[in-house]
Amino acid sequence: MKKAIVIIGPTASGKTKYAINLAKELDGEIINFDSLQIYKDLKILTAHPSEEDQNLIKHKLFGYRNYNEKTDAASWARLAAAAINETFAEKKIPILTGGTGFYINTLINGISYLPQISEENRTKAIELSKTNYEQLCSIVYQNSESLKEIITRDKHRQMIRAYEVLIETGKSILEFFKEPKKKFISNVNFEIHLMKIDRDELYKRIEIRFENMLKNGAIEEVQNLIKKIGENNINNFPIFNAIGAKEILLYLTRSYCLEQMKKLACIRARHYAKRQITWLNHQL
């Protein structure tokens, strides 16, 4: 069985640096599993590895998507599997680095096949979850009593998914979950390297890093992206979810002063880090 390394930890915990050192040491290649570093845009704000590092070590799956392209965990996993195999073919060790636990989880554990949901039904599901979540739950439960134990109503995310699948196919999501999970890669042993860091220390690093991003041109970068997509369309582009992007936009439109912008961006980064830590505690 071949070995691949997975470096995972909260944002700003030093994964990139650790990965580089490890890649040098083991003669490895770095493969990205960060859902925003896959984009070409906002490289500064999303903390892409430096040009220098990228010249030194081969990096894969960074910046391969345009701002107007959408992805999902499964399509990333497909590409990642190909990238890993390619790395093995080069007789090197794949080192996966990133912060999107959901993505790496999909790759390692596979995912149940679920049919494509139409845009229409997807919107419908989201709407209903916002206006009348109770109703959404009861429709899902009505269809399948056994779901009550598996997807309790506090599992909001899964609940909406179950509803989507129901209105799209008329079938319970459980029927799809029953099938064996689709694996993207086999015969690979994933060795997990968890970045551990003290919470206070992490929060400090978040602030310093954001400060540096601003110095390195994060504001201009956001400005350029806004020119391309338009101020009113930011919600249609996942790349604009990058921490700091909305805050910088509000700074540019003078809704925030500099200090507010910095503060709110860092708060959002802390929330994100916290969610990552929660994920790591239970999911992997």
Next chain:
RNA sequence: GGCCAAGUGGCAGAAUGGUUAUGCAGAGGAUUGCAAAUCCUUGUAUAUCGGUUCGAUUCCGGUCUUGGCCU
């Protein structure tokens, strides 16, 4: 020194003579195809002392603090 107004949790901000909203922050959590997203749970307060009252954060008075005005 005099007059007026205001004092609610870490911050913002409602309401009420008798179960003390809400938002943000903080803390914890969920998450099988949008995940840097989305969602859930949660502690802590009525400046202070006295009075009226069955009962006061709410009404009355003193004190303190803050802001404004006046001399």
